[in-house]
Amino acid sequence: MKNKYFHIHGPVFWPSVILILAFIIVTLVVGDPMEEVFSSIQTFITDTTGWFFVISVNLFIVFCFYLGFSKYGSIRLGGKDAEPDFTTSSWFAMLFSAGMGIGLLFWGVAEPVFHYAAPVDSEAYTVAGAQEAMTLSFLHWGFHAWAIYAVVALSLAFFAFNKKMPLTIRSVFHPLLGERIYGWMGDVIDILAVLATAFGLATSLGLGVSQVAAGLAYIFPVFEHTTTFEVVLLAIITLAATISVMLGIDKGVKVLSEWNIRLAALLLIFVIILGPTLFFLSSLIENTGNYMNDIVALSFWTEAYGDTGWQGGWTIFYWAWWISWSPFVGMFIARVSRGRTIREFIFGVLLVPTLLTFVWLTAMGGSAIFFDMQADDGNALAGAITDDVSTALFVFLEEFPLSMIGSIVGIILVASFFVTSSDSGSLVIDSITAGGKLDGPVTQRIFWATAEGAIAAVLLIGGGLAALQTAAITTGLPFLIILLVMCYSLQKGLVQEYAKEKLMEKDVDQKKYEDRLFEVISKKIDKKDKS
Amino acid sequence: MKKLDNIALFADLSKMDKLLLNYIKLLDDNFNFSNLTVIHYVALDSYSIELQEVIPELGEPLEEVLRKEIQQNINDAFGGPRDTIDVHIESGGSIGKLVDYIDGQKFDLVIMGKKAHYSGSGSLGGKVVRLCNANFMFIPENSRPNIQKIAVALDFSKYSEKVMQMAMEVSEKTGAEIMPMTVLKAAVRYFPYIRERVAVEKSLKENHQKSYRKLQNKLGFDADLEFLVPDQDQHIGRLIYDHALSESADMVIMGNKGKADNQSLLMGSVTERLIASDKVLPVLIVK
Known part of the structure; x- marks a missing residue:
């Protein structure tokens, strides 16, 4: 179908739309039992395939470092002469905003405190518990997460920009499936990616809106945290996202991402300077050291000798979560990374966001733990934070002077991160359902942005957000396999590309050719002179 | 397997061109290709001073001159112009662009002349055959069609x-x-x-x-x-x-x-x- 307003790839677009609708209707009609079904599937997956996740995510890191340091690192995404579309600073801003901005706002305070209140190895509320809490949080938000994104994004970028294939997940399978990726197999892969993205995004929008609503209600008692209030907020956020979508990447997501980072930096500086500054500095160093020291043991740990179920609920949950988000984040990162060399890409995606994440976690969660340890009130702060994750950030900010301002900045930040997520998510879904076109008609992108909001709203009213989130995470397992295949495909593609680039460097003998050219020219001039 | 229908032929302005065209003419008698594109690659990324001096004297762009020269050879071999035969001049001296062009055209077969002194991956043929997705045929100077x-x-x-x-x-x-x-x-x-x-x-x-x-x-x-x-x-x-x-x-x-x-x-x-x-x-x- 092709006209001014719509340019879609039917075999992906329609099944996706129908499946999304069917899924929502079933979830609404069946209600709570649906959530049980999904959570038993999820439990089954984490129980039986946890070890597989553990080894795979480690493989991704090894693979990334291998690519970064190997001779293939010099290959440029988009060809030898490609130039980056965005400056390095806006590139980082977009990486970070799309990758985890929103998750960090939600969990940045809460996760370390959760571990501190219920550590795996140590006593709760102790120094050892605090150290362990920070190390585990770093593990979940560190290199592994970004390695997952890097693998997906790099594969997509390479096949789209260097091999000139459509920017959709199916293209990555070309070395394996050949031209069959344009048939039903490719369609199935793309539909799976659309579903994971749409559900992941819709549930995040829904849960994020509860955070904004909870925050507003917490600070301004005028507001009541009701479903109606949430739906109104959702409408406003969706409207903002739609406007941002209409403006395109350059004026929309890019500008918003940059502002997100500025605001986030402001909040971070606020917390660091008005909070326990010295503790922040020293604990950042110590946390990073502990993380590096423990990374091998922790990231290969599978609870093999004593399964408490802790890992399934946290580590494996995170790995599955990052993986289920990876088609979306990966495609977005791919889109903004044309013109980077593979080395730049790997270290840009792996190191910079990870370090920023460490700073954030230490400033937010670390300081919260610090406050809790300092106060002699029966760990009231930790209790309040773990009670309700959606208000954790605001409870924490109450410990600061000018907490009102801090909280308002926090709310704006959450909202604006949601706008960027929704916006980039719509761009990605639109791109996949349009057969990999980079710039589909605006109407179509508006359709997806609005649809995302609508799905979230329906689920907020009818219930079933949690069910859908569980469903989204269960796509982690099929995608894990897809990701492993991606590594193989990418490696294969890079080997060839490198050989080709080397071959291009050598010059063809120009001298002999020029002699022949002269012959033709002089023949022609002689003819002209004669006539 | 696709039929051999859309064929490309590399002309390099050497004596080989006539041989190749004659060869393909005889093949065409059997195959009846629906489309033949004669490709010439201007293997210079910039013109030397000598070239810059003589080109204006031609009175028309260099590409046009080359096109006519090749068309003349085609006419000689096929006994006049044919509407199934096109000439493509690839100038700019970028092998990458040449490869993109060839892959984009989805030729069933690309035919090249092979010099007695083939110098492996350093020659144009050696590069193009490695970089393109098309099937290639190398024809030596003294082969029978x-x-x-x-x-x-x-x-x-x-x-x-x-x-x-x-x-x-x-x-x-x-x-x-x-x-x-x-x-x-x-x-x-x-x-x-x-x-x-x-x-x-x-x-x-x-x-x-x-x-x-x-x-x-x-x-x-x-x-x-x-x-x-x-x-x-x-x-x-x-x-x-x-x-x-x-x-x-x-x-x-x-x-x-x-x-x-x-x-x-x-x-x-x-x-x-x-x-x-x-x-x-x-x-x-x-x-």
């Missing part, structure tokens, strides 16, 4: 089916006889044990025979598979070539890469040897 016997080199890799299909297509159009052959080469590690080597060769032969029968059933053709056994140190490429020549084949068809070739090679070592050493036989490389 009369195709009666086709040597088909099979190694039962993923290319073999396509190679056989290509041979069948050529055979159908020209009435040529198909001569399939495969090389029995035991892996090096067996070499010290001569007796075992014989056994290994025997089982290898059985395996090849089995794969061959499978291929026969799938594609439906009858011709006996010939087994070539190399002397110590003899290069497989050389063996295939010599055998094809001694059986008076008129062309060799083979895959781009063999089973054992490394991923990083854009062209297999046997194929490389065949287009590099051959002086008489055209070689068609299936990708």
Whole structure:
């Protein structure tokens, strides 16, 4: 179908739309039992395939470092002469905003405190518990997460920009499936990616809106945290996202991402300077050291000798979560990374966001733990934070002077991160359902942005957000396999590309050719002179 | 397998052009190509001072002059212009763009002349054949356009089916006889044990025979598979070539890469040897 307003790839677009609708209707009609079904599937997956996740995510890191340091690192995404579309600073801003901005706002305070209140190895509320809490949080938000994104994004970028294939997940399978990726197999892969993205995004929008609503209600008692209030907020956020979508990447997501980072930096500086500054500095160093020291043991740990179920609920949950988000984040990162060399890409995606994440976690969660340890009130702060994750950030900010301002900045930040997520998510879904076109008609992108909001709203009213989130995470397992295949495909593609680039460097003998050219020219001039 | 319909031919302004055009003219009598594109690559990324001086004297752009020159050669060979024949001049001196063009056109076959002094991956032909996705045919200066016997080199890799299909297509159009052959080469590690080597060769032969029968059933053709056994140190490429020549084949068809070739090679070592050493036989490389 092709006209001014719509340019879609039917075999992906329609099944996706129908499946999304069917899924929502079933979830609404069946209600709570649906959530049980999904959570038993999820439990089954984490129980039986946890070890597989553990080894795979480690493989991704090894693979990334291998690519970064190997001779293939010099290959440029988009060809030898490609130039980056965005400056390095806006590139980082977009990486970070799309990758985890929103998750960090939600969990940045809460996760370390959760571990501190219920550590795996140590006593709760102790120094050892605090150290362990920070190390585990770093593990979940560190290199592994970004390695997952890097693998997906790099594969997509390479096949789209260097091999000139459509920017959709199916293209990555070309070395394996050949031209069959344009048939039903490719369609199935793309539909799976659309579903994971749409559900992941819709549930995040829904849960994020509860955070904004909870925050507003917490600070301004005028507001009541009701479903109606949430739906109104959702409408406003969706409207903002739609406007941002209409403006395109350059004026929309890019500008918003940059502002997100500025605001986030402001909040971070606020917390660091008005909070326990010295503790922040020293604990950042110590946390990073502990993380590096423990990374091998922790990231290969599978609870093999004593399964408490802790890992399934946290580590494996995170790995599955990052993986289920990876088609979306990966495609977005791919889109903004044309013109980077593979080395730049790997270290840009792996190191910079990870370090920023460490700073954030230490400033937010670390300081919260610090406050809790300092106060002699029966760990009231930790209790309040773990009670309700959606208000954790605001409870924490109450410990600061000018907490009102801090909280308002926090709310704006959450909202604006949601706008960027929704916006980039719509761009990605639109791109996949349009057969990999980079710039589909605006109407179509508006359709997806609005649809995302609508799905979230329906689920907020009818219930079933949690069910859908569980469903989204269960796509982690099929995608894990897809990701492993991606590594193989990418490696294969890079080997060839490198050989080709080397071959291009050598010059063809120009001298002999020029002699022949002269012959033709002089023949022609002689003819002209004669006539 | 697609029919051989959309063909490209590289003209480089040398004496080879006329030979190639005559060759393809005779092929065309059998094949009736629906489209022939004569490609000329201006292998200069910038013009020398001498060139810059004479080009204005032409009174028209250099590309136009080249186009006319090539068109003239086409007219000579085909007895006048034909609307199924186009000329494409690729200027700018970027092999990358040339490759993009060739891949974009989805040619069924690209034909190039092969100089006696082929210099491997440094020559234009050597580069283009490695970088493009199309099937390539290299034609030496003194080859006959009369195709009666086709040597088909099979190694039962993923290319073999396509190679056989290509041979069948050529055979159908020209009435040529198909001569399939495969090389029995035991892996090096067996070499010290001569007796075992014989056994290994025997089982290898059985395996090849089995794969061959499978291929026969799938594609439906009858011709006996010939087994070539190399002397110590003899290069497989050389063996295939010599055998094809001694059986008076008129062309060799083979895959781009063999089973054992490394991923990083854009062209297999046997194929490389065949287009590099051959002086008489055209070689068609299936990708």
